Amino acid sequence: MKLSRPVAARLPAFTLTELLIALVIVGILVYLALPDYSQVVANAKATEAKLQLEHLYSLESTHFYERSTYSGDLGALGYQQQPLVSEGGTANYKVEVVNAGSGQFLARATAVVDFDQDGSFNVWEIDHRKQLKEVVKD
Numbered sequence: 001m002k003l004s005r006p007v008a009a010r011l012p013a014f015t016l017t018e019l020l021i022a023l024v025i026v027g028i029l030v031y032l033a034l035p036d037y038s039q040v041v042a043n044a045k046a047t048e049a050k051l052q053l054e055h056l057y058s059l060e061s062t063h064f065y066e067r068s069t070y071s072g073d074l075g076a077l078g079y080q081q082q083p084l085v086s087e088g089g090t091a092n093y094k095v096e097v098v099n100a101g102s103g104q105f106l107a108r109a110t111a112v113v114d115f116d117q118d119g120s121f122n123v124w125e126i127d128h129r130k131q132l133k134e135v136v137k138d
Contacts (some may be wrong), residue, residue: 038116042138046122049093049109054125055079056107060128070099070105070128080138086112093124104128111138 015024059077060070071077074097083089092111100106105125111122115138122138 003121042115042122045092045111045113045115046124046134046138048091048123049111049122050132052095053092053107053109053124053132054130056097057126057130060097060100060105060107064128070097070100072100072105084112093122096097098125114138 023035056074056077056079059079063069063071063077074081074095079095081095082091084091084094092113092115093111095107096111098106098108106125106127109124114121118138120138121135123136124132125135126132
C-alpha cells in the first residue's frame, strides 16, 4: 500500500500585487489630502522674523526715549543677531536697520533660506510707528 502526503491547506492571503496597489492608492490619497507643507513651514518661520522685529522696535523705542533719536547700530541698541543657519546657527532671518534718524527708523528681516524653494526670500519690515509688514512673500 502506498502512502501519500496530505495536501497542504492553502491559507487565504493577499498577493504582492494587491498589496502594492493598495499602498499606491493610500499614497495618492495622502498626497491629495495633505495641504502644501512648504507654505506651513514658511508661515511658521515668519513668526521668527515678526518676533525679532518687534523686539528691535522695543529697543529702538527705548533708545529714542533716552536720546531723542533712533539708532542704526544694532550693537548700540543691545541687539544681538543670532547665528544664521547659513553660518551653522539656528536663525533663519538676518535683521538690519535700513535707516534711522531723529524722527524715524526702518528695520528689515530678510530670510537666508528659501522656505518653499520658489526662488524668492521672505522679507519683513517694521518702522517707528510699529507697522509690521511683509514686503516679499515666500
